[in-house]
Amino acid sequence: MLYSAQWRKSTYSADQDNCVEVASNLPGVFAVRDSKNPTGPALLFTSAEWTGFLRGVQAGTFNT
Structure with a gap:
């Protein structure tokens, strides 16, 4: 399922390395x-x- 995930970081993260990414293009679920x-x-x-x-x-x- 995650092979088609399109991952993105929050724009608030800028160029920081300590971030999470979210994939919202998967049917019925959000991946983090x-x-x-x-x-x-x-x-x-x-x-x-x-x-x-x-x-x-x-x-x-x-x-946080």
């Missing part, structure tokens, strides 16, 4: 991976899980 280890494992989230995560970030529920 460490940009420093592109051949390593990826986490998969359903659309509902990803939407909940983004809402939490926007609301300030998740702190």
Whole structure:
């Protein structure tokens, strides 16, 4: 499934190396991976899980 993933980094990341990449072109899931280890494992989230995560970030529920 991940062979067709089109990975992208947040524009907020600029040229930093400590980032995550997201693939949103996969049917029914969002994939997340460490940009420093592109051949390593990826986490998969359903659309509902990803939407909940983004809402939490926007609301300030998740702190960095």
